[in-house]
Amino acid sequence: xxxxxxxxxxxxxxxxxxxxxxxxxxxxxxxxxxxxxxxxxxxxxxxxxxxxxxxxxxxxxxxxxxxxxxxxxxxxxxxxxxxxxxxxxxxxxxxxxxxxxxxxxxxxxxxxxxxxxxxxxxxxxxxxxxxxxxxx
Amino acid sequence: xxxxxxxxxxxxxxxxxxxxxxxxxxxxxxxxxxxxxxxxxxxxxxxxxxxxxxxxxxxxxxxxxxxxxxxxxxxxxxxxxxxxxxxxxxxxxxxxxxxxxxxxxxxxxxxxxxxxxxxxxxxxxxxxxxxxxxxx
Amino acid sequence: xxxxxxxxxxxxxxxxxxxxxxxxxxxxxxxxxxxxxxxxxxxxxxxxxxxxxxxxxxxxxxxxxxxxxxxxxxxxxxxxxxxxxxxxxxxxxxxxxxxxxxxxxxxxxxxxxxxxxxxxxxxxxxxxxxxxxxxx
Amino acid sequence: xxxxxxxxxxxxxxxxxxxxxxxxxxxxxxxxxxxxxxxxxxxxxxxxxxxxxxxxxxxxxxxxxxxxxxxxxxxxxxxxxxxxxxxxxxxxxxxxxxxxxxxxxxxxxxxxxxxxxxxxxxxxxxxxxxxxxxxx
DNA sequence: GTGGTCTAGACCACC
DNA sequence: GTGGTCTAGACCACG
Numbered sequence: 024x025x026x027x028x029x030x031x032x033x034x035x036x037x038x039x040x041x042x043x044x045x046x047x048x049x050x051x052x053x054x055x056x057x058x059x060x061x062x063x064x065x066x067x068x069x070x071x072x073x074x075x076x077x078x079x080x081x082x083x084x085x086x087x088x089x090x091x092x093x094x095x096x097x098x099x100x101x102x103x104x105x106x107x108x109x110x111x112x113x114x115x116x117x118x119x120x121x122x123x124x125x126x127x128x129x130x131x132x133x134x135x136x137x138x139x140x141x142x143x144x145x146x147x148x149x150x151x152x153x154x155x156x157x158x159x
Numbered sequence: 160x161x162x163x164x165x166x167x168x169x170x171x172x173x174x175x176x177x178x179x180x181x182x183x184x185x186x187x188x189x190x191x192x193x194x195x196x197x198x199x200x201x202x203x204x205x206x207x208x209x210x211x212x213x214x215x216x217x218x219x220x221x222x223x224x225x226x227x228x229x230x231x232x233x234x235x236x237x238x239x240x241x242x243x244x245x246x247x248x249x250x251x252x253x254x255x256x257x258x259x260x261x262x263x264x265x266x267x268x269x270x271x272x273x274x275x276x277x278x279x280x281x282x283x284x285x286x287x288x289x290x291x292x293x294x295x
Numbered sequence: 296x297x298x299x300x301x302x303x304x305x306x307x308x309x310x311x312x313x314x315x316x317x318x319x320x321x322x323x324x325x326x327x328x329x330x331x332x333x334x335x336x337x338x339x340x341x342x343x344x345x346x347x348x349x350x351x352x353x354x355x356x357x358x359x360x361x362x363x364x365x366x367x368x369x370x371x372x373x374x375x376x377x378x379x380x381x382x383x384x385x386x387x388x389x390x391x392x393x394x395x396x397x398x399x400x401x402x403x404x405x406x407x408x409x410x411x412x413x414x415x416x417x418x419x420x421x422x423x424x425x426x427x428x429x430x431x
Numbered sequence: 432x433x434x435x436x437x438x439x440x441x442x443x444x445x446x447x448x449x450x451x452x453x454x455x456x457x458x459x460x461x462x463x464x465x466x467x468x469x470x471x472x473x474x475x476x477x478x479x480x481x482x483x484x485x486x487x488x489x490x491x492x493x494x495x496x497x498x499x500x501x502x503x504x505x506x507x508x509x510x511x512x513x514x515x516x517x518x519x520x521x522x523x524x525x526x527x528x529x530x531x532x533x534x535x536x537x538x539x540x541x542x543x544x545x546x547x548x549x550x551x552x553x554x555x556x557x558x559x560x561x562x563x564x565x566x567x
Numbered sequence: 568g569t570g571g572t573c574t575a576g577a578c579c580a581c582c
Numbered sequence: 583g584t585g586g587t588c589t590a591g592a593c594c595a596c597g
Contacts, residue, residue, distance in 0.1 A: 027261040029254065033171040033588085035579060047265040072581050112266040113276060119259050120280045122178065126255060128185035129224065130248040131238070134281050140249060141277060144256045145270050171588060198570060208590045213570065230569045230596035299533040301526065305443040305573085307594060319537040344596050384538040385548060391531050392552045394450065398527060400457035401496065402520040403510070406553050412521060413549055416528045417542050443573060470585060480575045485585065502581035502584045 024053065024060055025152070028069050036071055040079035045088055048099055050112055055101040059089060062097075160188060160195075164205050172207055176215035181224055184235055186284065187291030191237040195225060198233070296325065296332060297424070300341050308343055312351035317360055320371055322384055327373040331361060334369075432460060432467075436477050444479055448487035453496055456507055458556065459563030463509040467497060470505070 024047065028039050047053040059080070060068065066076040080097050083089040090100050127137045160183050164175050183189045195216070196204070202212040216233045219225040227233050243251075263273045296319065300311050319325040331352070332340070338348040352369050355361040362372050399409045432455050436447050455461045467488070468476070474484040488505045491497040499505050515523075535545045 025261055025264055027258050029258055033174050034169045037579085038169045043261065043265055046262060050266040052265050052267050074582090075580060078579090107266075113268060113272065116259070116263055116266055116268055116273070117276055117280055119262060120277050121182075121284070123252070123255050123259060124277075124281060124284050125178070125182040125185045127252055128284075129181055129222070130243075130252055132248060132252055134285075136249070137252070137281070138274070138277065140253060141256050141260075141274065144253055145260060145273070148257070148260050148264075149270075173588080197568080199568090209570095210572095210591080211589060214588085216570080227570060228597095229571075232569060297533055297536055299530050301530055305446050306441045309594085310441045315533065315537055318534060322538045324537050324539050346597090347595060350595090379538075385540060385544065388531070388535055388538055388540055388545070389548055389552055391534060392549050393454075393556070395524070395527050395531060396549075396552060396556050397450070397454040397457045399524055400556075401453055401494070402515075402524055404520060404524055406557075408521070409524070409553070410546070410549060412525055413528050413532075413546060416525055416532060417545070420529070420532050420536075421542075445573080469583080471583090481585095482576080482587095483574060486573085488585080499585060500582095501586075504584060 026065070026069060028071065036069075036075050037079040037082055040065075040069075040076070041082045041086075041088075044079075044083055045086075046115075048088060048102065049107045051106040053099050055099050057099050059097040059099065162201070162205060164207065172205075172211050173214040173218060176201070176205075176212065177218045177222075177224075180215070180219055181222075184224060185288075187288045187295075189235050190295065191235050193235050195233040195235065298337070298341060300343065308341075308347050309351040309354055312337075312341075312348070313354045313358075313360075316351075316355055317358075318387075320360060320374065321379045323378040325371050327371050329371050331369040331371065434473070434477060436479065444477075445483050445486040445490060448473075448477075448484065449490045449494075449496075452487070452491055453494075456496060457560075459560045459567075461507050462567065463507050465507050467505040467507065 024044075026040055026043050028036050030036070032039070044053070044059065053059075059065075062073055062076045062080060065071075065079075066073040069076070080089060080091055084091050084097075088100065088102075089097050091097050124137070127134075132140075160180075162176060162179050164172050166172065168175070180189070180195065189195070195201075198209055198212045198216065201207075201215075202209040205212070216225060216227055219233075220227050224236060225233050226236050260273070263270075268276075296316075298312055298315055300308050302308070304311070316325070316331065325331075331337075334345055334348045334352060337343075337351075338345040341348070352361060352363055356363050356369075360372060360374075361369050363369050396409070399406075404412075432452075434448060434451050436444050438444065440447070452461070452467065461467070467473075470481055470484045470488065473479075473487075474481040477484070488497060488499055492499050492505075496508060497505050498508050532545070535542075540548075
């Protein structure tokens with residue numbers, strides 16, 4: 024489970040986490056019954072307060088997405104809804120990309136540089152992923 | 160210019176407005192020197208407080224997108240030389256790209272598709288821009 | 296009539312003007328029946344909006360300090376109260392000086408410099424006064 | 432530290448508080464490192480909104496007088512090197528002195544008396560400082 | 568009519 | 583418990 028929070032976006036951190044977990048669940052990246060990181064581990068990884076991490080899970084539990092088993096961790100619940108279709112998922116991502124494009128325009132960054140920046144960041148992301156794999 | 164706000168998204172309303180104005184300015188829907196709706200008109204249209212609308216404009220002014228003329232209204236500025244260094248600007252965009260990459264990961268969208276989606280959206284953006292140009 | 300406004304103090308400009316007129320009336324600097332500058336002249340001298348100047352006079356009129364004779368100007372009304380005693384006046388000024396002393400402390404300006412700064416500013420003030428006298 | 436606010440003076444409440452804290456710090460009533468009352472306690476004591484109290488502290492922090500430690504309270508900072516250039520600082524003080532001079536003019540207090548009043552108040556201020564020192 | 572500021576209440580993040 | 587932010591209402595200054 025890879026999570027990313029933006030402290031400057033104005034969106035409450037606990038909501039950012041909940042949204043990402045829901046996205047992963049909707050796409051099938053997370054499978055029913057699978058364990059999420061512990062509150063403690065999550066807080067440490069994201070450099071946030073444990074209360075904030077706990078609140079994200081509590082939010083997800085109140086929405087019925089996960090189940091907090093006291094003392095045993097937090098598990099994704101079986102959901103009746105089938106995973107989202109591919110078209111729906113890419114449309115969601117497209118909306119986020121549009122916002123990035125607008126921002127690039129105002130920062131006066133040309134299209135070519137935006138594309139190469141994305142390639143660069145993707146490479147760095149994959150690198151971090153494989154480094155994490157080797158450590159586990 | 161048509162604006163929409165979502166009160167349940169968790170994103171501050173003033174930021175939603177600022178983002179949409181920036182998008183309109185980037186797409187060419189709004190032209191330099193053009194007046195934006197008055198704070199009062201905008202507040203009434205979106206059913207928000209005048210202060211929230213004012214804060215959106217104030218945020219845009221601090222980013223150099225518009226100019227607030229006291230007692231006279233809010234006007235779109237010509238795209239000026241950005242006051243930020245290039246490294247700062249591309250770093251800022253990089254942070255946004257990281258969030259998109261994580262989201263793509265959760266939605267199980269492969270890197271190649273993310274890149275082509277960005278190219279596609281960029282093309283659509285440039286198309287909207289030239290359409291706006293032809294209308295002026 | 297010499298007036299001075301501070302736009303950064305947070306005190307409404309129209310109140311600053313009213314306070315100074317009342318101080319002058321209380322000390323006898325302004326005499327009953329004496330004319331105050333016209334709204335237009337006051338606004339120009341202080342670089343403020345005419346509405347703001349008019350509001351100051353309107354405030355003073357509602358307190359019964361002055362009388363606005365339509366088309367003829369603004370005049371100090373006869374007041375039943377006798378001018379303030381000297382001790383009261385110097386105590387008022389002392390309170391203002393205390394605030395300046397605190398500010399000087401935080402700006403790390405030594406006592407000797409504060410005193411010489413006051414002498415310097417007093418000289419400049421008297422100079423402006425006599426220049427104005429020669430022009431009238 | 433005892434604070435008072437005057438709701439009718441026209442001076443913003445948060446500035447009144449900031450001024451009094453600065454005065455206490457300058458006089459030595461408050462010592463570097465000492466904790467100020469919490470935002471909530473201060474708000475309750477003065478019967479003001481928590482935000483107004485918070486804004487006073489925020490103003491003091493931006494002036495470098497205190498340090499707001501998130502979740503831990505507000506602490507008086509040691510008088511540090513002022514970040515402002517000397518010319519800026521003395522100009523700022525000069526503007527305040529001009530206002531005092533005009534007030535003295537309105538109160539018909541001669542220059543010589545204004546100067547001796549300042550010397551007198553400075554002496555009283557230094558006396559209060561050493562009294563505070565002896566108490567520590 | 569225009570935008571800007573101060574005070575307030577509710578919620579967020581942190582210790 | 584702590585401070586910080588977002589939304590709101592009332593008032594101020596300006597054209």
